[in-house]
Amino acid sequence: MVNGIIPALSLVFAATMLVSAGNQTPQTVPPPSASEAIHMAAQAERDVIGYATVERMCAPCHGLEPLVAAVRTKEEWDATFTKMREAGAQGSELEFQQAFEYVIRNLSALNVNKATAKEIELWLDESDKVALAIVDARNTSGAFKTIDDLKKVPGIDLKKLEARKDRVRF
Numbered sequence: 001m002v003n004g005i006i007p008a009l010s011l012v013f014a015a016t017m018l019v020s021a022g023n024q025t026p027q028t029v030p031p032p033s034a035s036e037a038i039h040m041a042a043q044a045e046r047d048v049i050g051y052a053t054v055e056r057m058c059a060p061c062h063g064l065e066p067l068v069a070a071v072r073t074k075e076e077w078d079a080t081f082t083k084m085r086e087a088g089a090q091g092s093e094l095e096f097q098q099a100f101e102y103v104i105r106n107l108s109a110l111n112v113n114k115a116t117a118k119e120i121e122l123w124l125d126e127s128d129k130v131a132l133a134i135v136d137a138r139n140t141s142g143a144f145k146t147i148d149d150l151k152k153v154p155g156i157d158l159k160k161l162e163a164r165k166d167r168v169r170f
């Protein structure tokens, strides 16, 4: 399934899919447990479906370049999706949701000092526990100023954070 999609991928999309598929696990990290492996496979599949939906819904008019031309916040993407519906983008509500979530997870910027735990969970592909720990840390120790501040949050997945570091806003 992935092979059919890869040729059309921009590098950004290819990179996000590889990260989601867990291919960048350094060798020093122990192999995932069975439940982690299932979780990772589900995430990878969700991104393959999400990507295919984005390509089907968005590419016919202008390709995918406008999507990666600038890093937008969730609010900005929300406005863009509304604009694209008005421009004639077609899809079921489920498809719009899949496309939107794909874009939010893989392309959007997130202000880690303002986002809710739910937003962090989706964007960082983390458990609710880690998302709450992030909110907790900024409430107790003050706003995050750098990526290094974020890395100190107990339980945070450094690999996932690293993959998104250019999209973190403070």
Ligand code: HEC
Pocket: 054, 057, 058, 059, 060, 061, 062, 066, 067, 080, 081, 083, 084, 087, 088, 089, 090, 099, 103
């Ligand atoms: C029916 C044609 C059509 C479809 C389908 C479409 N767009 Fe667009 N899109 C346009 C047009 C026309 C423009 C340029 C005009 C503008 O910026 O208002 C544009 C511009 C954009 C831009 C850059 C301009 C901006 O608003 O900042 C982004 C980002 C974008 N589209 C994203 C998407 C996404 C995401 C989808 C799929 C959900 C999508 N488009 C589907 C017609 C379409």
